[in-house]
Amino acid sequence: MQQLGPFLAIGGVVALVGGVVYLAWLMEKKRTEAMTAFAQNHGYVFEGVSPNLINELSGFKLFNQGRARTAKNLMRGSKEPGAVRICDYQYTTGSGKHQQVHQQTICVLKTPGRNAPHFFLRRQNKLFDALGKLFGGQDINFDDDPTFSKTYVLQTAGDENQLRGFMTVGLRETLSRMSDRNIMMEVVGDTLVLHHGRRLKPEQLEALVADAVNIRRQWS
Numbered sequence: 001m002q003q004l005g006p007f008l009a010i011g012g013v014v015a016l017v018g019g020v021v022y023l024a025w026l027m028e029k030k031r032t033e034a035m036t037a038f039a040q041n042h043g044y045v046f047e048g049v050s051p052n053l054i055n056e057l058s059g060f061k062l063f064n065q066g067r068a069r070t071a072k073n074l075m076r077g078s079k080e081p082g083a084v085r086i087c088d089y090q091y092t093t094g095s096g097k098h099q100q101v102h103q104q105t106i107c108v109l110k111t112p113g114r115n116a117p118h119f120f121l122r123r124q125n126k127l128f129d130a131l132g133k134l135f136g137g138q139d140i141n142f143d144d145d146p147t148f149s150k151t152y153v154l155q156t157a158g159d160e161n162q163l164r165g166f167m168t169v170g171l172r173e174t175l176s177r178m179s180d181r182n183i184m185m186e187v188v189g190d191t192l193v194l195h196h197g198r199r200l201k202p203e204q205l206e207a208l209v210a211d212a213v214n215i216r217r218q219w220s
Contacts (some may be wrong), residue, residue: 022133031088035073040200044075046096050087057108059188061120061157062195066091066102084109088199105200107212114219116166118157118193122184136172140150140164145152148172151179171218178211185215192216 032048039046053071057063074087075202085108092101140160152175156163175183182196194212 030051032073034202035075035088038205039053039075040086042206044077044086047127048078048081050074051086052069053108055192057191059118060186060193062106062186067095068092075174078122084212085188086209087204103199104195104197105205106193106209107205107208109194109216110211111190111192111219113190114216115189116187116219117159117163118186118187119163119166119186120155120157121152123179123182124153125148142172144169145159145169145172148176151176166219168218174214174218181211183211 002087032057032083036046038044047071051071053074054063056070065071069089069091071089074085076085077083087106087108088103089106090101090103092099094100104215131148138157140154140163141148142164154167182198184197185192185194187193192212192215194208194215196208200208
């Protein structure tokens, strides 16, 4: 019986790992079913896994982080160029005990003819942003709009003056009214990507899309 001990232990570990894998698979299956149902009930076309979206958005900061990048549960409102797209996006950073999977539900709006400078916007984090300033981290502020400047970190990969001209009073006011959400936004040319840094429940998707549309309406 003692000789069987190691084999029983190994079998137990295998069963545990298998159970965890199955549970993860089951949760993802239920997630896809819920997202599919949302798409069907709200006039979206469900397309599932989409490696093409990752390639299309390769110029975005979000899509250049980590590894094992995956876009799934993709749905689109229509085939028009400016149609909204929603999907779950994830990537992995670190390794071993420090490995972390980052998941977020994103909304993508592509509107030909409404070009914008490449910029990134997110909510302020007092501790990390204070450290960032010590090491030269960029944050574009507006002296005439302290509310917006205290709420968000605004960064650009292009010309700062061009971005300042783009960030009109109306756009900043719209974003300030969304200060209760953990908004993370990146814009490149005619494409806007908006998310909250986490996966959203299907019933939260309409609010995400509404925020993205309201922001886009303020583009000059």
